[in-house]
Amino acid sequence: MPRLLDMPTATIRPLPVTAPSVPKHRIPRTPRTPRIPPISRIARIHRLLLLCFEESRPVVLAAFQLRYFAGIALAIASGPALTGRSVIQAVFGSVAWFGAIFYTYLYNGCMDYREDRVNGSARPIASGRLSRRTALTVARCSAAGALLTAACAGPGPLVLCTAMLLLGHAYSSPRTAWKNRTPAVMGVVFVSGLLTYAAGPLTLGVPPQSPALLLTALAMSLWMALVGAVAKDFSDIAGDAAAGRRTWAVALGERRTRVLVTVGACTVGGGFTAGALLWAPEQLPTACVVLAGAIALSVVTLAGRATDSRHERRRPYRYFMVTQHCAHLALLAQAIA
The missing domain is CATH 1.20.120 (Four Helix Bundle (Hemerythrin (Met), subunit A))
Structure with missing residues (x-):
């Protein structure tokens, strides 16, 4: 029996392993969001503000401004002459009162959207042209601006503007909901009228008497x-x-x-x-x-x-x-x- 040690041995060489060529594909890049031109942003903000203005009842806003200036006209008739400072204060008071009434009715539209839809209202929130979230943001900014400008008009207008904002909020807020009963609505409306007629004279420093x-x-x-x-x-x-x-x-x-x-x-x-x-x-x-x-x-x-x-x-x-x-x-x- 031949010896196994004398048999020739074969060398095993590792074969080179080459990876299969895979076509290289580029990873698709996420498309960039197109940048909105400044003009488009301004146009969008302008449109939202117009919708908020429509929601806040422009006819009612005009009525409150007429009441405000009627109070000023009656105060001038029995009070001192106007000065440059009193005119500036009256302008600040008018802007503040506009902001307070704007907040009141815009907030009311946000809270009344369900009833408005049942009634078939065409106002922006009820019709879906304006989101409640956007309207609430604009309303809160309006309230803050009203307080700021009222402070510039004087301490008296600031107190009345604060009272008007609280009254408007309590009218529509779900926690108080004074809007649900006619006697409460009549009380809110009556007080808001008196506050408006008094706000104008107070910006001039004239007591409404x-x-x-x-x-x-x-x-x-x-x-x-x-x-x-x-x-x-x-x-x-x-x-x-x-x-x-x-x-x-x-x-x-x-x-x-x-x-x-x-x-x-x-x-x-x-x-x-x-x-x-x-x-x-x-x-x-x-x-x-x-x-x-x-x-x-x-x-x-x-x-x-x-x-x-x-x-x-x-x-x-x-x-x-x-x-x-x-x-x-x-x-x-x-x-x-």
């Missing part, structure tokens, strides 16, 4: 509370009932509420005219405008029916708004003349 100012502030604030605060609900009965609100239009019925609005309008118009004859004859033209508007509003309100469209049910509130705009414009025109 002249008979003409007191009579006008009382009459027009009652016009807001007894007429506008009730008439606004005629077009929103469905949404208010769905949200569980106990407004007079829901609790008492539309017909009875229309009678109450008519009585309130005629009472304010007649009372304002009688008060002007007795204590402030210079306010008789303004009072006559309110009396004429009260008569026209009463006719339209009593002629309304339950089958009317939402636009037709809104007619008494439009007459209320037109009347107070005309009354304040007549007052300001008389003051300028």
Whole structure:
């Protein structure tokens, strides 16, 4: 048997292993987000602000500015002459009051979006053109700006502006929800009117105590509370009932509420005219405008029916708004003349 040691041995050499050639692919880069040009950003911000302005009811904003300047006009008639400093303070006060009312109604739109959708409202939040988050951010910025400018107008306007902001917040806030019952709404509206008529004179350093100012502030604030605060609900009965609100239009019925609005309008118009004859004859033209508007509003309100469209049910509130705009414009025109 041959020896195994004498057998030739084979050397095992490792074969070179080459990796298979894999085609090299480039890793796709994440596409960069296109940069928004500054002009597009400005246009977007401008559009959002316009939507917020629309949501905050421009007609109501104008009404509060007219009340503010009516207070100033009546204060000037019985107070000292204007100075450069008082004019600047009045401008700051006007901006502050605009911001406070802007916050109040924009915040209200954020809280009422469900009812507004049931009522078929075309306002930006209810229609989906403006997000609630954006509107709330703008509203809070407006409140901060109102306080800042009110501080520049003086301590009196700052106190009144703070009170107005708290009042507007409590009106719509879910924790308080004063908007749910008509008597609470009337109280909020009445106080907000008095605050507005007092804010203008205080920016001038004039106490709001002249008979003409007191009579006008009382009459027009009652016009807001007894007429506008009730008439606004005629077009929103469905949404208010769905949200569980106990407004007079829901609790008492539309017909009875229309009678109450008519009585309130005629009472304010007649009372304002009688008060002007007795204590402030210079306010008789303004009072006559309110009396004429009260008569026209009463006719339209009593002629309304339950089958009317939402636009037709809104007619008494439009007459209320037109009347107070005309009354304040007549007052300001008389003051300028």
